[in-house]
Amino acid sequence: MSSATRTDPKPQGPQPPFPSQQQSPPGTEKQMQPQADHGEKTYRGSDKLKGHATLITGGDSGIGRAVALAFAREGADVLISYLSEDADAKETSALVEQAGRKAIAVRGDIQEEKFCHSLVDRAYQEFGRLDVLVNNAAYQMAQKKLEDLSAEQIMRTYRTNIIAMYFLCQAAVPKMKKGGSIINVASIQAYQPSPELLDYAATKAAIIGFTKALSKQVIKQGIRVNAVAPGPVWTPLIPSTMPPEKTEKFGENTLFERPAQPGELAPVFVLLASPEAAYITGEVYGVTGGRSPY
DSSP states (O other): OOTTSBSSSOOOOOOSOOOOOOOOTTOOSTTOSSOOOOSTTTBOOOSTTTTOEEEEETTTSHHHHHHHHHHHHTTOEEEEEESSOHHHHHHHHHHHHHTTOOEEEEEOOTTSHHHHHHHHHHHHHHHSOOOEEEEOOOOOOOOSSGGGOOHHHHHHHHIIIIIHHHHHHHHHGGGOOTTOEEEEEOOGGGTSOOGGGHHHHHHHHHHHHHHHHHHHHHGGGTOEEEEEEEOSBOSTHHHHHSOHHHHHTTTTTSTTSSOBOGGGTHHHHHHHHSGGGTTOOSOEEEESTTOOOO
């Protein structure tokens, strides 16, 4: 086994049913039952990203935390943005610093264009360069009927999940050099949408089109653009945005009969961020537990 991935077999997450639980959005790691595995005890790096400067939105928890941890253990400095989860952001920053890398945590809302530009500027000021942008932050809220979708929710979902990517990429691309990597987080929902996640699924489909089109625009600058499309992943987004009855059975429809742990996705992000993916752009990597999106 390569030392760049794990020191033992991938974590076998707990099987549904999970304890009935409900959090207020955006949710926190500490309240989750069971706790998520971000690779804290299992991911060991091998300098795949040594000297890289990286920016991860929604990096305080879930997939973002797992990616921040893996990037740091691969030798990268990390700036994470987060909405309001101060305790989670502090814990993620500590994990990055324990790996011997610089951690910057910035609180704010990526729905705001100025904040998106300020994130890129801050990363460049702190690190002197920007090599990797991970557009991970997302918002979802389940609604049973079309008429239950308020204008406010629709706009928040689109501004957070897709429009912010335009602002972040507009700011980041001019600062990236040849070899830079942009990684967007799509979802199996783009291909197999759940009716109660109508607005969320639509934004995830848009992310795939955005990824493929942008990859063609920036390839002459030596910048690669790819997407990761996860299946069910055990993150605070689940107990804070889904009904308890859905949470209890979350992930049982995969071949593994459980959701992924965030740490199980991190190696894909490391690959796409690293020079080892020099010939990969415009691609969508599914990590779905056997529920192929294609």
